[in-house]
Amino acid sequence: MSxxxxxxxxxxxxxRGDVKALDGATFTIEDREIMGLAGESGCGKTTLGHSLxxxxxxxxxxxxxxxxxxxxxxxxxxARMDEFRMKRISIIPQYAMNALNPTRKIGTMTQELIRSxxxxxxxxxxxxxxxxxxxxxxxxxxxxxxxxxxxxxKQRMVMVLSTLLNPSLLIADEITSALDVATQKAVAEMLVxxxxxxxxxxxxxxxxxxxxxxQVADSILVMYAGQLAEKASTETIIRSxxxxxxxxxxxxxxxxxxxxxxxxLAGIPGxxxxxxxxxxxxxxxxxxxxxxxxxxxxxPFLELAKGHWVACWKEFGSHA
Amino acid sequence: xxxxxxxxxxxxALRNPKLRVGLTVVLFFLGLSLxxxxxxxxxxxxxxxxxxxxxxxxxxxxxTTTFGQDxxxxxxxxxxATFLVGWIGGGLGTxxxxxxxxxxxxxxxxxxxxxxxxxxxxxxxxxxAVLLIITAYLEVRGVLIESIFIGLTAWPWTARAIRxxxxxxxxxxxxxxxxxxxxxxxxxxxxxxxxxxxxxxxLAFILQFGGATLIAATLDFIxxxxxxxxxxxxxxxxxxxxxxxxxxxxxxxxPPGLAITTIxxxxxxxxxxxxxxFNPKLREM
Amino acid sequence: MLRLDGVSKVYKVGTxxxxxxxxxxxxxxxxxxGEVVSLIGESGSGKTTIGKMILRLLSVxxxxxxxxxxxxxxxxxxxxxEFYRKVQGVFQDPFSSxxxxxxxxxxxxxxxxxxxxxxxxxxxxxxxxxxxxxxGLNPDHVLHKFPHQLSGGQLQxxxxxxxxxxxxxxxxxxxxISMLDASTRIDVLNLLADLKSGGLSILFITHDLSLAxxxxxxxxxxxxxxxxEMGSSEKxxxxxxxxxTRMLMASVPRLDKRWExxxxxxxxxxxxxxxxxxxxxxxxxxxEPELVEAEPDHFVAIAG
Numbered sequence: 001m002s003x004x005x006x007x008x009x010x011x012x013x014x015x016r017g018d019v020k021a022l023d024g025a026t027f028t029i030e031d032r033e034i035m036g037l038a039g040e041s042g043c044g045k046t047t048l049g050h051s052l053x054x055x056x057x058x059x060x061x062x063x064x065x066x067x068x069x070x071x072x073x074x075x076x077x078x079a080r081m082d083e084f085r086m087k088r089i090s091i092i093p094q095y096a097m098n099a100l101n102p103t104r105k106i107g108t109m110t111q112e113l114i115r116s117x118x119x120x121x122x123x124x125x126x127x128x129x130x131x132x133x134x135x136x137x138x139x140x141x142x143x144x145x146x147x148x149x150x151x152x153x154k155q156r157m158v159m160v161l162s163t164l165l166n167p168s169l170l171i172a173d174e175i176t177s178a179l180d181v182a183t184q185k186a187v188a189e190m191l192v193x194x195x196x197x198x199x200x201x202x203x204x205x206x207x208x209x210x211x212x213x214x215q216v217a218d219s220i221l222v223m224y225a226g227q228l229a230e231k232a233s234t235e236t237i238i239r240s241x242x243x244x245x246x247x248x249x250x251x252x253x254x255x256x257x258x259x260x261x262x263x264x265l266a267g268i269p270g271x272x273x274x275x276x277x278x279x280x281x282x283x284x285x286x287x288x289x290x291x292x293x294x295x296x297x298x299x300p301f302l303e304l305a306k307g308h309w310v311a312c313w314k315e316f317g318s319h320a
Numbered sequence: 321x322x323x324x325x326x327x328x329x330x331x332x333a334l335r336n337p338k339l340r341v342g343l344t345v346v347l348f349f350l351g352l353s354l355x356x357x358x359x360x361x362x363x364x365x366x367x368x369x370x371x372x373x374x375x376x377x378x379x380x381x382x383x384t385t386t387f388g389q390d391x392x393x394x395x396x397x398x399x400x401a402t403f404l405v406g407w408i409g410g411g412l413g414t415x416x417x418x419x420x421x422x423x424x425x426x427x428x429x430x431x432x433x434x435x436x437x438x439x440x441x442x443x444x445x446x447x448x449a450v451l452l453i454i455t456a457y458l459e460v461r462g463v464l465i466e467s468i469f470i471g472l473t474a475w476p477w478t479a480r481a482i483r484x485x486x487x488x489x490x491x492x493x494x495x496x497x498x499x500x501x502x503x504x505x506x507x508x509x510x511x512x513x514x515x516x517x518x519x520x521x522x523l524a525f526i527l528q529f530g531g532a533t534l535i536a537a538t539l540d541f542i543x544x545x546x547x548x549x550x551x552x553x554x555x556x557x558x559x560x561x562x563x564x565x566x567x568x569x570x571x572x573x574x575p576p577g578l579a580i581t582t583i584x585x586x587x588x589x590x591x592x593x594x595x596x597x598f599n600p601k602l603r604e605m
Numbered sequence: 606m607l608r609l610d611g612v613s614k615v616y617k618v619g620t621x622x623x624x625x626x627x628x629x630x631x632x633x634x635x636x637x638x639g640e641v642v643s644l645i646g647e648s649g650s651g652k653t654t655i656g657k658m659i660l661r662l663l664s665v666x667x668x669x670x671x672x673x674x675x676x677x678x679x680x681x682x683x684x685x686x687e688f689y690r691k692v693q694g695v696f697q698d699p700f701s702s703x704x705x706x707x708x709x710x711x712x713x714x715x716x717x718x719x720x721x722x723x724x725x726x727x728x729x730x731x732x733x734x735x736x737x738x739x740x741g742l743n744p745d746h747v748l749h750k751f752p753h754q755l756s757g758g759q760l761q762x763x764x765x766x767x768x769x770x771x772x773x774x775x776x777x778x779x780x781x782i783s784m785l786d787a788s789t790r791i792d793v794l795n796l797l798a799d800l801k802s803g804g805l806s807i808l809f810i811t812h813d814l815s816l817a818x819x820x821x822x823x824x825x826x827x828x829x830x831x832x833x834e835m836g837s838s839e840k841x842x843x844x845x846x847x848x849x850t851r852m853l854m855a856s857v858p859r860l861d862k863r864w865e866x867x868x869x870x871x872x873x874x875x876x877x878x879x880x881x882x883x884x885x886x887x888x889x890x891x892x893e894p895e896l897v898e899a900e901p902d903h904f905v906a907i908a909g
């Protein structure tokens with residue numbers, strides 16, 4: 001699988017004008033790559049995830065192309081995207097596990113889903129059972145109501161449903177946020193297993209929790225205020241980031257082993273800009289310790305080292 | 321207590337078309353009910369037209385009934401009765417509903433269970449049957465009795481809504497914080513919770529007002545209304561009783577019917593408009 | 606300064622309250638002056654219930670909670686107000702902690718009416734200014750604004766400034782940063798640590814082990830309403846003894862080690878065995894567990 005996103009711009013329509021939630025995203029994802037999409041609230045990661053598969057009001061497509069496995073995705077056309085949804089690209093939306101119809105048995109709901117998407121041919125009962133085994137859910141779960149399942153079980157069920165047709169690309173939006181620490185680990189590891197077994201080829205894992213990404217993602221794309229900041233291998237992002245925002249973000253994260261008395265962490269002063277009328281150029285400029293006059297122009301997302309993209313004028317200086 | 325949001329409300333309120341239209345209609349009829357009787361020197365039950373039923377003319381704006389009574393005079397007097405029922409019946413219903421709902425929501429536990437049971441009982445009482453029994457015993461009934469009866473039976477829906485709202489407000493953390501600030505329970509209720517519910521109370525009252533008006537008109541129409549006085553529903557009752565439909569005396573039943581429909585409809589539209597004003601999420605883009 | 610002795614909380618559930626739900630069972634621990642203690646547990650562990658009981662927002666079913674040796678359940682009226690001069694709380698959702706129709710600083714007005722009714726206007730303004738600065742807020746930026754005009758981080762600091770204003774001894778912080786952005790979280794956490802060096806005791810309630818490790822000197826691990834391990838943070842985190850604690854340590858995502866590395870370090874037996882949890886408050890087979898001192902300042906619950 002291969003994914004190319006070129007200059008994607010998607011705005012959010014509101015009474016007071018367009019919120020520039022995603023303003024120029026260009027990146028690629030390779031075959032078998034699990035890419036983490038990280039950033040704080042309002043950075044545009046959920047907008048990006050949703051734009052790839054379900055671009056509907058109040059989101060508004062402005063410009064850009066998305067090419068999946070060589071074919072251009074008609075992301076602005078909800079009807080034409082139907083061909084691709086669940087089959088080529090799929091999503092586990094945030095709060096999906098809470099959206100299970102409480103009056104339907106899991107099995108009934110699954111059957112309805114399969115029928116509505118006309119997938120009967122591709123999904124035999126044996127295949128469904130095999131998937132349940134994969135996520136270590138008992139077959140009996142099909143006879144239960146959602147309320148009888150724990151959070152972790154529901155999340156795993158949703159994972160099964162979203163990947164039933166072996167999509168090339170799976171988008172997982174904050175699927176570990178509301179879970180207990182042990183279940184979080186199980187679900188995160190299960191994502192990797194889906195990729196390892198070839199059920200999905202590549203993944204975009206959207207989360208604000210960078211430490212989960214450190215555990216399961218091959219690469220991390222960091223976003224800030226609707227713009228891309230940095231993309232590199234997980235190890236690079238955590239150990240040797242180059243974008244000032246990434247550096248400050250990673251060094252503000254407490255982790256077991258770090259104590260205040262020994263090593264006081266620092267946060268990032270200031271607040272994220274409002275995207276209704278965002279500042280010119282690099283949107284991190286007001287909080288950046290190394291901002292200079294060139295930063296009033298939007299820095300391009302350039303590959304400074306193999307597999308390491310950064311959008312920062314300061315970093316270009318040292319490279320060029 | 322003046323809050324900055326008050327002026328924001330006013331801004332949206334004055335611009336909301338539903339609110340403006342609804343309120344204008346209601347106020348028009350209200351005005352008519354107040355000054356109407358002054359516009360005519362005929363009393364509702366006076367036999368003023370020896371010719372009996374006559375269509376509207378310059379002398380009798382709404383025509384006359386079979387008995388030669390001035391329909392316009394009856395109409396404006398009936399409007400008064402209608403509004404009276406709305407105020408008293410609606411007001412009483414709102415008051416009981418608010419007290420019951422709020423107490424149930426705030427106290428919870430056994431108090432809540434008991435009040436819920438009371439609400440459910442009143443909800444399922446067949447009001448029509450009870451009314452029939454009452455009419456059998458009370459030979460003479462006025463608009464006041466009717467209003468009180470309506471108020472006593474229409475409150476359950478308001479109680480339910482207020483209870484739900486109170487529940488959700490009570491478990492908000494700012495109530496906990498108020499307790500941590502040393503505030504007494506009663507002070508918390510009045511200064512923190514009640515203002516949040518102001519909009520809700522207003523909406524509830526408008527709904528009760530409209531509901532009471534409608535119920536009264538219906539009761540009057542089927543003959544279970546007051547035995548004294550005149551109301552819009554009674555007018556329609558009389559009209560049908562005396563064959564106005566067959567005899568084509570449209571001026572007898574159309575004005576009251578139209579008025580009821582318009583007033584209650586306008587009240588509901590006002591309600592929707594107010595909801596949009598109070599709840600920014602509902603405002604149209 | 607704070608002591609819980611055999612505290613339990615039981616809820617009656619089901620129709621007509623037939624069944625019992627034990628949210629908190631026989632919890633005993635203390636918080637000394639100027640100490641930060643973390644109360645760590647996942648959902649259903651009873652940690653928020655304990656916090657609310659300490660703040661007198663919920664009643665205690667059995668056991669005692671005492672401040673400086675005095676049982677807090679005896680406080681009424683004026684005594685209760687005095688209690689709130691010493692103990693305050695901050696909760697998880699900053700936006701829910703403020704009444705949306707009033708300005709954020711109405712909170713100060715209330716505190717003035719209840720606690721400092723006789724203070725002069727100018728003295729009061731200075732006091733408010735000082736407590737805002739104490740939490741790193743600029744009074745000009747945050748006064749006279751509505752809650753929705755301020756950020757989550759600012760609102761939480763606002764709430765912490767109550768602690769500075771009243772000059773309290775103990776702050777109960779219940780998941781106060783879980784709804785904040787990563788870059789603001791650490792600032793609020795650092796603020797708590799600074800306040801502690803000023804002498805404030807803090808009971809830091811959280812499910813996040815990294816935060817607990819960062820800020821607290823002692824840690825208490827709760828599982829389904831019971832204390833399963835407690836002691837100095839160093840010992841509990843570096844050498845977890847109870848299977849539940851070991852499981853937590855093995856599952857928490859870290860930034861310095863991968864999960865496989867942590868498992869190797871902790872050894873066998875740290876894997877979560879069952880992911881679907883049972884009902885909270887279910888009784889454990891065998892007798893009630895007891896806390897045993899495994900090493901100085903490190904206690905573990907052993908089934909009795």
